[in-house]
Amino acid sequence: MAFRTGGIAIAMAILGVAAAEAEEAASPEALAVEARGIVGRFADKLKGELVGAMKEGGPVAAISVCNTAAPAIASEASTGGWIVRRTSLKLRNPATAPDAWEAETLARFDAAKAGGADPTKLERAEVVESGGQRNFRYMKAIPTAAEPCLACHGTNLAEPVKAKLAELYPDDKATGYSAGDIRGAFTLTKPLP
Ligand code: HEC
Numbered sequence: 767m768a769f770r771t772g773g774i775a776i777a778m779a780i781l782g783v784a785a786a787e788a789e790e791a792a793s794p795e796a797l798a799v800e801a802r803g804i805v806g807r808f809a810d811k812l813k814g815e816l817v818g819a820m821k822e823g824g825p826v827a828a829i830s831v832c833n834t835a836a837p838a839i840a841s842e843a844s845t846g847g848w849i850v851r852r853t854s855l856k857l858r859n860p861a862t863a864p865d866a867w868e869a870e871t872l873a874r875f876d877a878a879k880a881g882g883a884d885p886t887k888l889e890r891a892e893v894v895e896s897g898g899q900r901n902f903r904y905m906k907a908i909p910t911a912a913e914p915c916l917a918c919h920g921t922n923l924a925e926p927v928k929a930k931l932a933e934l935y936p937d938d939k940a941t942g943y944s945a946g947d948i949r950g951a952f953t954l955t956k957p958l959p
Contacts, residue, residue: 889906
């Protein structure tokens, strides 16, 4: 028994060293691959919950799901040192406001899209230093789809949808979008050792 416990302790120590080395050696390219994977899983999960809620209870019920599930899924995706959020230049949830690097990236995405770039392909990955801390940062644009996005982010919202949004988000700026517009972006940060 004592031997087995010792064996496990040694195995864990070796794993710990390997993990620390992997962390130090992770290149920006490898981190970008990791970030894309996290965004893909986050987007799938969010869209699944949203579409399910829309089918089950319509857009008004789905607003409540977005209100609680979106931040919950974001914090669930925030593992392995990553901080995962969504942000936008025209916010619904004021707690998702962009910082300077994010705002600049969102402006670049809009400019690229205006210049004819495919909004589903826009991303930016960079090592950014702030206050002595180096962070790997990654953003990926979120285009607006006609279905289901415009029911809650478009121009002609149904009255009950408008009323529910006004109740939950009195400062809502996230309406008036058309299909293909960039609604915002996924934004990931990982502090580097
Ligand atoms: C049922 C209504 C509804 C639908 C449909 C909907 N959203 Fe939203 N969206 C919301 C709500 C509510 C929030 C605020 C969530 C929160 O409190 O964090 C939000 C927030 C966001 C945000 C975060 C930035 C911000 O403004 O707070 C993005 C990005 C976003 N939505 C994109 C989309 C996209 C893309 C689609 C289509 C795939 C979509 N939404 C469909 C209701 C909706």
